[in-house]
Amino acid sequence: MIRFIIVAITVIGFLILSIPILLIEWIIGKFSPKTKEISSLRIIQAVFKFILWEAGTKVTVIGEENVPKDTPVLYIGNHRSYFDILLTYSRCPIRTGYIAKKEMERYPLLSNWMRYLHCLFLDRKDIKQGLRTILAAIDKIKSGISICIFPEGTRNKNADDLDLLPFHDGSFKIASKTGCAIIPMALNNTVEIFEAHFPKIKSTHVVLEYGEPIYVKDLSREDQKHLGAYTQNILHDMLEKNKPLV
Numbered sequence: 001m002i003r004f005i006i007v008a009i010t011v012i013g014f015l016i017l018s019i020p021i022l023l024i025e026w027i028i029g030k031f032s033p034k035t036k037e038i039s040s041l042r043i044i045q046a047v048f049k050f051i052l053w054e055a056g057t058k059v060t061v062i063g064e065e066n067v068p069k070d071t072p073v074l075y076i077g078n079h080r081s082y083f084d085i086l087l088t089y090s091r092c093p094i095r096t097g098y099i100a101k102k103e104m105e106r107y108p109l110l111s112n113w114m115r116y117l118h119c120l121f122l123d124r125k126d127i128k129q130g131l132r133t134i135l136a137a138i139d140k141i142k143s144g145i146s147i148c149i150f151p152e153g154t155r156n157k158n159a160d161d162l163d164l165l166p167f168h169d170g171s172f173k174i175a176s177k178t179g180c181a182i183i184p185m186a187l188n189n190t191v192e193i194f195e196a197h198f199p200k201i202k203s204t205h206v207v208l209e210y211g212e213p214i215y216v217k218d219l220s221r222e223d224q225k226h227l228g229a230y231t232q233n234i235l236h237d238m239l240e241k242n243k244p245l246v
Helices: 002-017 021-032 033-055 083-088 101-104 110-116 127-142 171-177 221-225 225-245
Strands: 058-062 073-077 096-101 121-122 147-151 181-188 205-210
Touching: 002 021, 021 033, 021 110, 033 083, 033 110, 033 181, 033 221, 073 083, 073 171, 073 225, 083 096, 083 181, 083 205, 096 127, 096 181, 101 110, 101 121, 121 127, 127 147, 147 171, 171 181, 171 225, 181 225, 205 225, 221 225
Parallel strands: 058 205, 073 147, 073 181, 096 121, 096 147
Antiparallel strands: 181 205
16 A cells, blocks of 8 residues: 555656656747657656656566667557556657546646657547548657557456456557558566455566567458457467466
């Protein structure tokens, strides 16, 4: 419970104290948008790494060499915990936006930072708005910004990491329409940080593996038709392989 209180104080404290930083970043963005975007990225990455340290999270990272450092990609991951965002975003080498549920827009300061970081808000109940979000993500990739999405559509609350929810195929249009690489991200044991024993945060060992880049154009026509299932199978194999490590 102590860790939860410490993390909560850190998050709330940062959001309040960051008000002048948001203003400074806004001013920088008026003169050099890319400078502002990169500085915002590094600020939030530092905060996320600090929170993970406070939470006592020990991370084994596999395959980070598979992530291109100079070109945008589409990250695809399984989603079990709020800490999945902290774990993965803190390691993004270039500007990266996450696709988040629209409900996140209602939180002041948090939503400001998310917009600074090129996050997009998805209304899961509105198909037309969802399509607009995917088109916006395609534009982000074309402008040099990576996109991360958890295609299960929500946090998976099943008992086993290997019991994945179906992947929504619409997410993969971001890669098929831009030709960017898909980078699978397999997250083992993240639910044990917080959600498995809410409201306690426990020191936990997790594994994050980046799979080899997937290029849609290199796949068979059949795999291209079922890109969600194809990527899900790869993620499942990675999760199964790494399960004994945690």
